[in-house]
Amino acid sequence: MARQAQIFDIKADDTDGLAKFAKENRIDLTVVGPENPLAAGIVDKFTERGLAIFGPTQAAAEIESSKVFSKDLMQRHGIPCAKSASFNDLEKAKEYVEKQKKPIVIKADGLAAGKGVIIAETVPQAIEALEGVMKTKNFGAAGDSVVIEEYLMGREMSFFVFTDGQKILPTVPACDYKRIYDGNKGPNTGGMGSYSPPPFFNDIMGDIIIKTVMEPTVLALADEGRPYIGTLYGGLMITNNLPKVIEFNARLGDPETQVVLPRLKTDLLDIITAVLDKKLDKINLEWHEEACVGVVLASGGYPGKYKTGLPIIGLDELDKDIMVFHAGTKPGPKGEVLTSGGRVLTIAALGKNLAEARQKVYNNIVKIRFEGCYYRKDIADL
Ligand SMILES: Nc1ncnc2c1ncn2[C@@H]1O[C@H](COP(=O)(O)OP(=O)(O)O)[C@@H](O)[C@H]1O
Numbered sequence: 001m002a003r004q005a006q007i008f009d010i011k012a013d014d015t016d017g018l019a020k021f022a023k024e025n026r027i028d029l030t031v032v033g034p035e036n037p038l039a040a041g042i043v044d045k046f047t048e049r050g051l052a053i054f055g056p057t058q059a060a061a062e063i064e065s066s067k068v069f070s071k072d073l074m075q076r077h078g079i080p081c082a083k084s085a086s087f088n089d090l091e092k093a094k095e096y097v098e099k100q101k102k103p104i105v106i107k108a109d110g111l112a113a114g115k116g117v118i119i120a121e122t123v124p125q126a127i128e129a130l131e132g133v134m135k136t137k138n139f140g141a142a143g144d145s146v147v148i149e150e151y152l153m154g155r156e157m158s159f160f161v162f163t164d165g166q167k168i169l170p171t172v173p174a175c176d177y178k179r180i181y182d183g184n185k186g187p188n189t190g191g192m193g194s195y196s197p198p199p200f201f202n203d204i205m206g207d208i209i210i211k212t213v214m215e216p217t218v219l220a221l222a223d224e225g226r227p228y229i230g231t232l233y234g235g236l237m238i239t240n241n242l243p244k245v246i247e248f249n250a251r252l253g254d255p256e257t258q259v260v261l262p263r264l265k266t267d268l269l270d271i272i273t274a275v276l277d278k279k280l281d282k283i284n285l286e287w288h289e290e291a292c293v294g295v296v297l298a299s300g301g302y303p304g305k306y307k308t309g310l311p312i313i314g315l316d317e318l319d320k321d322i323m324v325f326h327a328g329t330k331p332g333p334k335g336e337v338l339t340s341g342g343r344v345l346t347i348a349a350l351g352k353n354l355a356e357a358r359q360k361v362y363n364n365i366v367k368i369r370f371e372g373c374y375y376r377k378d379i380a381d382l
């Protein structure tokens with residue numbers, strides 16, 4: 001970004017600072033990437049000041065920022081999801097998990113950067129997870145409440161729609177890889193790679209997802225006085241060809257966006273403008289036939305402790321058609337690129353099919369080097 005635009009050092013969750021900046025600099029349009037500012041009400045703040053902004057209000061974004069709210073909403077409106085119960089009392093939560101089938105899924109209510117969900121195989125593991133979330137407060141106030149839910153088996157998939165609060169337009173679907181190690185082992189991360197389209201997906205499945213999940217959810221939020229405007233991300237588990245919701249995100253989540261947007265032919269700005277003008281019915285989304293694969297390069301140790309400030313070399317040796325998305329990087333004093341986070345880069349490519357896209361990505365990843373660089377070798381290896 002620093003190479004393409006001017007960067008200003010205002011933190012993403014400093015919503016006042018951002019609103020002030022946008023006002024003073026007459027920014028025409030703000031697109032919100034991460035979840036924290038949405039949960040903090042950045043959209044409400046900009047809208048109050050007459051500034052155009054793309055994303056849901058604080059009340060609508062609660063569909064992501066509170067898993068308790070999101071589950072309750074789905075249950076009130078008959079949207080398919082895992083059976084669950086919510087607790088704000090540790091002892092009651094412990095009693096409940098003892099009686100449930102294992103594995104069982106424990107989820108901190110609030111935002112936890114993709115790390116607040118624990119899949120427990122046994123009662124002691126479940127109790128340890130509950131204590132970590134509710135007593136030790138490993139995720140802070142996000143763990144004041146928990147959702148405990150049934151473990152769903154199936155294929156996981158992400159499905160985005162653009163919506164102006166009424167009309168919805170689906171994007172192409174994607175799959176991501178949550179676990180840190182090959183073969184889906186180890187702890188959950190923010191995502192280690194993704195691809196689009198999933199080979200098991202077809203148009204009938206897409207219709208079912210739209211009719212049973214995405215449309216009813218947008219309507220439910222409108223009905224409850226929290227109209228949702230922006231991109232709604234459904235994290236789904238497909239079991240016997242039917243979707244159940246794992247969670248919603250209130251934004252273009254990564255790493256899936258990094259394989260969905262490269263396939264988009266329609267100008268994203270036209271879509272955003274149509275959403276804000278409530279004219280989404282005038283837009284027809286067009287997609288490239290090509291497949292897309294993205295692999296995340298992470299700092300050694302992530303999602304646990306890791307070093308930062310390490311120089312990254314080889315970025316200028318990549319083939320022309322390779323896309324590099326920077327996540328945890330920063331410019332060094334001599335203009336070099338340094339690591340600055342857990343997930344450092346996503347390397348992505350389009351190809352005539354998934355196999356070709358995958359080959360391009362892995363052929364190029366070996367050219368990139370930084371100390372401790374870790375990536376999964378099995379992304380899109382289907
Ligand atoms: N009920 C469930 N059954 C099986 N796996 C689940 C379930 N809920 C969550 N998971 C797994 O845990 C991951 C993270 O859960 P999610 O609810 O998406 O939380 P977050 O993205 O906020 O960490 C999911 O992507 C999925 O792989």
Ligand SMILES: [Mg+2]
Nearest residue numbers: 114235246247
């Ligand atoms: Mg998720």
